[in-house]
Amino acid sequence: MTVQANQRRGGGGYLDRPAPSGLADVVEIILDKGIVIDAYVRVSLVGIELLTIDARIVIASVDTYLRFAEATNRLDLAEQGGGKPLDEFIGSMTESGASGKVKGAVSGAKKALSSGSDDDDDEERERRPAKKSSTRRRSSA
């Protein structure tokens, strides 16, 4: 993630201090926040309303576990002074494939933006209760 990719910035700071400019940043910040106007006074724009930006939670699943296992196996423990050096044989083949998959899980929410899919059915299941802290204001018209 970007959190890791960012190195120390000018001024010697360790705290990464980006301006929220890119789409990914904005999606992270906004999610589906803000007060809600009741549906019936809300003229939906085709397409736009589908943008129920969904911070997709990576739910525990076999698929997730396999990604974690791959990441663990890719680890080069030699650099940390423990374990054995990675066998060269594993090489590039599995490594490149695996890193793509791990990243894919994290950036899934952002891809939803351009995919056009409406995942309303899954929301209840996959969102966690913490989301309730963003309470909604409904205007009664």
Add this chain to the structure above:
Amino acid sequence: MTRTAEMEPGELSDTEEGLFVYGIVRGDTELPGVMVGLDGRDVVTVRCDRVAALVSPLAVQRPPGRAKELLAYSQALDVVAESHPVVPVRFGAILPDAGSVVEELLAPDEEHFHALLEDLQGRAQFMLRAGYVEEQVLGEIVQSDPEVAELRERTRDLPEEAAYADRVRLGELVARAIEDKRGQDADFLLDRVLTLVDAHVVRPVSGLAPVCDVALLVHSDQRAELEARLESLAEEVHERIRLRLMGPVAPYDFVGEG
């Protein structure tokens, strides 16, 4: 009730255009110069007593858009939030005309919006995200859990299809270990910053890298101290955890009824 000169009630009701609503500000808010919103249209205010809505005209039948519109929405709100309290309205809200904005959105809840805006005066939202240095934390797990180390030895030289059960078990152990670490590390980080914020909302995270993702409501008097504390905290933990602070942004997480 009064309205600004820019937008007369019912002006757009016979057209194909509606009003995209960004958020709600105090009635006496003067926008910082010309503000451009969705589709390059000017953002204006529609006032109702002590509150006003930030809106811009939008063709209702326009082709769908996503990324560009979302960016325009957040930029408009953030620009206003720099100098005025603002209550964001969830992205995607469109009302038929200025009259509906007043009658259906502002008037029924004028008191509530006014109170919210008073409460937000002088405060802004920041987003704090913490993420693991992945190799570091995975290394800790391998070295502290013999079963993980053993499973790793057993599976890593095999082709991806082989040792399926062992791989699943390995991943499950790693996932649990990360969950444990995440809980401890998130508590540690939050303990250090929450004394300097007026409110916070912890957002759920999962996966390998994230430690925590939290929205902070910060008073302008506390901002410098918070930034200084986060800087020293980031230095303290940087070998394992990277910290990232974004903002100020509009208070998206702090406009609920709770």
